[in-house]
Amino acid sequence: MATFSNSTLPLAALPPLLSLGSTSTTTTAVLAALVAAAVLYAATSKxxxxxxxxxxxxxxxxxxxxxxxxxxxWVKFAEWTEQYGPIFTLKLGRTTMLVVGRAQPAIDLLDKRSAIYSSRARLIMTSELVSRGLRMTFMPYGDLWRRERRLLHQLTSPAAASTYEDIQELESTQLVRDMLNTPQEYWGHCQRYAGSTIMNIAFNKRANSPKEPAITRMRAVNEYMTKTAVAGRYLVDSVPILKYVPEVLAPFKREARAIFNETLSLFQSHVDDVKKNLAEGRDSHCFTKYILESQKAYQLKDEEATFLAGAMYGAGSDTTADGIATFMMAMITHPDIQARAQAELDKVVGRARLPTFADQPDLIYCGAIVREILRWRTVIAGGLAHASTEDDWYNGYFIPKGTVVLPNHWAIHLDPEVYPEPEKFNPDRFIKDGKLVGTKYSDVGHHGYGFGRRVCPGKHIADRSLFIVFTRLLWTLNFRPAIDPATGKEAPPSVDAFSEGFSSHPLPFTARMEPRGEWVKDVVEAEWREREHELEVAGK
Structure with a gap:
């Protein structure tokens, strides 16, 4: 029996997060700022x-x-959706937030009116101080964002995404081999797969273990950044005037500077390694190579290009690892679905080789599982907030310029009118007449990658990762609940126990994860030997 822990990996050396402090000077400054904010609120309210x-x-x-x-x-927001309707208003100080809990208004506003709903809510700590306006995810809608988005589109289109399939097959081969050898280290294997895949795609680097600096340092700076994005953690996000308090009186500004300096230094080191490889005549098929080649054409400054390359790790690593962990929990708690998917794999793939991307058109039920995972337990359950850039009207309601518009994925994906029995994990909802289908609002049946112009640019790469990992894990392993020693009965994990934050994964649980047969290890080892030879030839 393997015990799974989702504990955080050791972080790279980084100055400790600085406390907000409680000195009398800081307190006085904060109180003065609050009074000023209240006066300003009364004077400028329209x-x-x-x-x-x-x-x-x-x-x-x-x-x-x-x-x-x-x-x-997001759970409370879903309750308010039932009470107040598909869109409702929250007033958060001077900020107006429109929470969208149904697909129709989300599409009407964020897709069809994307020209005025594609900016981001102002995150002073995360975007302006920690990232200095360079991190695309939190960047306001403007010229720089549009130029970077156009470049990313070239690198992440369906055609471009297919060129990274060899990397995903390589990394998923190591994943299933690691799971066979040390299933108790499951969470580390998920992190290694996700981190190494993104590093390989972004910088032509990989990691053999979850503890290698190639991914631990990247994960460290990403964790520091995401912690600053937690709503309500920093007073400066609610009282913007605090941004102008001198750094000597503002520990949060010293914290932000430390995180930014460490992040930029780390991203730059990876970009420099790609430059060195190219200068020495070693080809590097990776994002960074093409970003550097396109830098002048897209008018990107050095720091802008560096952050565009480096931030890909934060955008794709945690969410991929979280999605894989959610899949494992779902298979443990739904043995009938697991058995049906394995039967499809045995029929289409057989037992003499691992599944490949060439099998995808015939693995309909496995494809439906990918869609249902992203619908049933969306990794970013609360969604990512947009911001309006003009006054607008919708269904008789006024939406002021500057409104924060939050598509609540949790509520949208649990809409019983779109998804009958929404709490039930049911891949069959996405199959009709032997083919994959979506809903009237989405061709893929879910909105896990967001809406409008802010939709995740890496969604085609992410979908491929989930498909190859899910099918290879199902081909390799049986997922079963742990046995409770006190009762002798199976004790499945809770399907509602998840971590919190920017993205989420199942809380630690125990389970039995065992090879489906003796043939499994032979096939996996043979495949890995071929992959090892390819790595030696490539010098990785």
Whole structure:
């Protein structure tokens, strides 16, 4: 029996996060800023041009700030969707937030009116201080974002994504081999696969273990960054005037500077390695090579190009690892679905080789599992907030310029009118007449990659990763609940116990993960020997 732990890997050396502090000087400055903010609020509040969508009542000045739970707010938002309708308003201090809990208004606003709903909510700590406006995920909609997005589109289109399939087959071969040898280290194997795949695609580097610096340092700076994006953690995000407090009185600014310097230094070291390889005549099929080649054409400064290359790790590594962990939990808790997928694999692939991307058109049920995982337990359950850049009207309601628009994936994916019995894990909802189908709102049946112009640019690469990993794990292993020693009965993990934060994965659980037969190890070892030879030839 393997015990699975989702504990964080050791972080790279980095100055410790600085406390917000409680000195009298800092307290006085904060209180003064709060008073100034309250006066400014009263002086600059404008009369609304029309009614906002309904929402929970709030308090003067602070609005609903104290109504939004810090733990799993998307669940509470889903309850408010049932109470107030498909869109509802929250007032968070001076900020107006429109929470969208159904697919139709999300598409109407974020897709069809993307010209005015493609900016980002202002995250002073994460975007302006920690990233200095260079991290594309949090960048406001503007010229720099559009230029970077056009470049990324060239690198992540379906045709471009297919060129990385060899990398994903290589890394997934090591993943299933690692799982056969040390299943108790499951979480590390998920992290290694996701991290090494992204590093290989971005920088032509890979990691043989989850503890190699190639991914541990990248994971460290990404974790520091994502922690700063937690809503309510930093007062400066609610009281923007604090951004102008001198650094000597603002520990959060010293913290941000330390994180930025470490991040830029690390990203730059990887970019420099690619430059060195190219200068020495070694080919590097990776994002960074093409970003460097296109830098002048897209008018990117050195730091902009460096962050565009480096931030790919944060955008794709954690979410991929989280998705794989969610898949394993789903298979453990749904043995009938697991058995049906394995039967399809035995029929299409057989037992003499691992599944490949060439099998994808015939693995319909396995493809439906990928879609249902992304629908049932979306990795970014709360969605990523957009921001409007113009006043707008929708269904008789006024949406002011600067409104934060949050598509709540949790509520959207649990809409019973679109997904009958939405809490049930049911891949069959995406199969009709032997073919994969979507919904009337999405060709792929879910909205896990976001909406409009802010949709995840790496979605084609991510889909390929999930397909090859899910099918190879199902081909290799049986996933079963652990046995409770006190009762002698199976004890499956909870399907509702998930981590919190920017993306989420199942909390630690125990399970039995065992080879499906003796033939498995022989096939996996033979495949790995071929891959090792390819790595030796490539010098990796």
């Amino acid at each position: 009369k609304q041009k029309g009614p906002l969508p309904p929402g929970p009542p709030g308090y003067p000045i602070v609005g609903n700030l104290f109504d939004v739970p810090k733990s799993r707010p």
